[in-house]
Amino acid sequence: MTDNDRSMLIPRLAAFMEDYARCLDKDELERWPGFFAEQCIYKVTTYDNMSAGYPFGLIYADSRGMLHDRVKSLREANIYEGQRYRHIIGQPFVVQADGTEVRAETSFIVVRIMRNGETALFATGSYRDTLKVDSEGVALVERVVVCDSSRIDTLLALPL
Amino acid sequence: MTDNDRSMLIPRLAAFMEDYARCLDKDELERWPGFFAEQCIYKVTTYDNMSAGYPFGLIYADSRGMLHDRVKSLREANIYEGQRYRHIIGQPFVVQADGTEVRAETSFIVVRIMRNGETALFATGSYRDTLKVDSEGVALVERVVVCDSSRIDTLLALPL
Amino acid sequence: MTDNDRSMLIPRLAAFMEDYARCLDKDELERWPGFFAEQCIYKVTTYDNMSAGYPFGLIYADSRGMLHDRVKSLREANIYEGQRYRHIIGQPFVVQADGTEVRAETSFIVVRIMRNGETALFATGSYRDTLKVDSEGVALVERVVVCDSSRIDTLLALPL
Numbered sequence: 001m002t003d004n005d006r007s008m009l010i011p012r013l014a015a016f017m018e019d020y021a022r023c024l025d026k027d028e029l030e031r032w033p034g035f036f037a038e039q040c041i042y043k044v045t046t047y048d049n050m051s052a053g054y055p056f057g058l059i060y061a062d063s064r065g066m067l068h069d070r071v072k073s074l075r076e077a078n079i080y081e082g083q084r085y086r087h088i089i090g091q092p093f094v095v096q097a098d099g100t101e102v103r104a105e106t107s108f109i110v111v112r113i114m115r116n117g118e119t120a121l122f123a124t125g126s127y128r129d130t131l132k133v134d135s136e137g138v139a140l141v142e143r144v145v146v147c148d149s150s151r152i153d154t155l156l157a158l159p160l
Numbered sequence: 161m162t163d164n165d166r167s168m169l170i171p172r173l174a175a176f177m178e179d180y181a182r183c184l185d186k187d188e189l190e191r192w193p194g195f196f197a198e199q200c201i202y203k204v205t206t207y208d209n210m211s212a213g214y215p216f217g218l219i220y221a222d223s224r225g226m227l228h229d230r231v232k233s234l235r236e237a238n239i240y241e242g243q244r245y246r247h248i249i250g251q252p253f254v255v256q257a258d259g260t261e262v263r264a265e266t267s268f269i270v271v272r273i274m275r276n277g278e279t280a281l282f283a284t285g286s287y288r289d290t291l292k293v294d295s296e297g298v299a300l301v302e303r304v305v306v307c308d309s310s311r312i313d314t315l316l317a318l319p320l
Numbered sequence: 321m322t323d324n325d326r327s328m329l330i331p332r333l334a335a336f337m338e339d340y341a342r343c344l345d346k347d348e349l350e351r352w353p354g355f356f357a358e359q360c361i362y363k364v365t366t367y368d369n370m371s372a373g374y375p376f377g378l379i380y381a382d383s384r385g386m387l388h389d390r391v392k393s394l395r396e397a398n399i400y401e402g403q404r405y406r407h408i409i410g411q412p413f414v415v416q417a418d419g420t421e422v423r424a425e426t427s428f429i430v431v432r433i434m435r436n437g438e439t440a441l442f443a444t445g446s447y448r449d450t451l452k453v454d455s456e457g458v459a460l461v462e463r464v465v466v467c468d469s470s471r472i473d474t475l476l477a478l479p480l
Contacts, residue, residue, distance in 0.1 A: 107408055124439060
């Protein structure tokens with residue numbers, strides 16, 4: 001991949017990542033599965049788990065339908081009542097680009113704001129993505145959310 | 161607005177937002193009103209206040225002159241003596257672009273560094289902006305700073 | 321420098337900065353000296369020290385060889401065993417561009433993740449860089465890491 005290819009790709013990826021973050025931060029969860037391809041993998045894991053080679057994570061879904069189901073349960077459980085998120089994401093780094101398939105890594109920091117106003121660093125880590133990027137748009141084929149800390153809230157329910 | 165329009169706009173907006181943050185972080189307050197159009201609105205509010213439909217916020221100014229006055233009072237009160245800010249901002253997301261008028265939203269995290277070296281997460285939120293973008297440059301026609309937490313320091317004096 | 325020059329420069333600088341951060345966050349320390357020119361200055365200091373005009377900082381190196389030596393000692397001391405970093409960096413702001421020499425400033429936040437999972441804001445500040453940008457690539461001729469807080473861990477050993 002030439003520098004020039006990267007320079008065209010990165011703005012598209014960056015806008016996509018920012019919109020993904022917005023969707024979660026603005027509690028527009030219903031839009032969230034739309035960032036993924038029909039056939040997709042969404043996984044949340046920790047750096048230690050990944051290094052140890054554990055295949056599954058804290059959250060695992062392997063189709064867009066499962067993501068829709070997840071949103072439905074979150075709405076029924078009223079998870080969003082008590083908290084909000086704020087994502088700040090780094091610039092996507094293109095690891096490989098091969099035709100329409102792109103592998104990219106993007107750092108993130110998520111701050112959680114509780115109903116009473118308490119604000120705390122909630123999670124940091126890296127999105128390790130495989131994306132389909134073509135004239136129709138950008139879609140996640142696989143998103144592995146690798147959290148830096150192994151102390152992620154086991155009640156973790158909101159998507160990252 | 162086509163993807164192509166966005167891709168030209170975003171770099172200009174991003175450089176503008178970064179310079180705005182630099183101006184505050186480097187204590188170059190006197191430059192701050194210059195980011196706004198002569199006729200402008202600057203408002204700091206919270207997500208809860210905004211959702212409840214309260215029109216005014218913690219800070220409200222409706223002209224560039226009022227921003228100049230604000231800087232003058234801050235300097236007289238020596239507010240900056242005891243603290244510094246560090247903004248990290250996300251990539252601007254273009255909500256609408258209509259001729260020279262652009263609406264954009266940009267996430268931010270602000271860390272406050274006290275004179276004794278204490279460093280703490282101070283505020284997170286989103287800039288909701290209306291900007292004039294033309295060949296002369298970029299200017300804020302309206303900036304609504306929506307803080308995620310309702311527990312914003314009531315003595316909040318520095319611009320965000 | 322025209323707006324157009326900046327718009328071509330910034331994406332290249334941003335990708336470079338992101339890769340630098342990745343190198344540290346992924347514990348690929350051996351790649352770190354490669355971001356610098358052979359003849360280079362790397363300095364970590366604090367805002368207060370810099371304002372007071374102290375020429376040296378917490379860390380000082382004036383050649384790429386010294387950076388290699390530093391990596392070697394860090395590996396021998398197993399510094400990375402107990403901790404990981406996560407950098408989130410702002411968009412580079414081009415202060416001056418003169419032929420192939422570019423001066424830029426870039427804000428950063430670094431979060432430190434300890435082995436036990438504890439996550440805390442470690443440092444904030446600004447990279448004040450002089451870079452050589454030409455057809456061969458981007459290289460740091462001078463990087464002064466200005467930390468906002470003077471309370472930086474005196475055992476600070478990992479590069480920022």
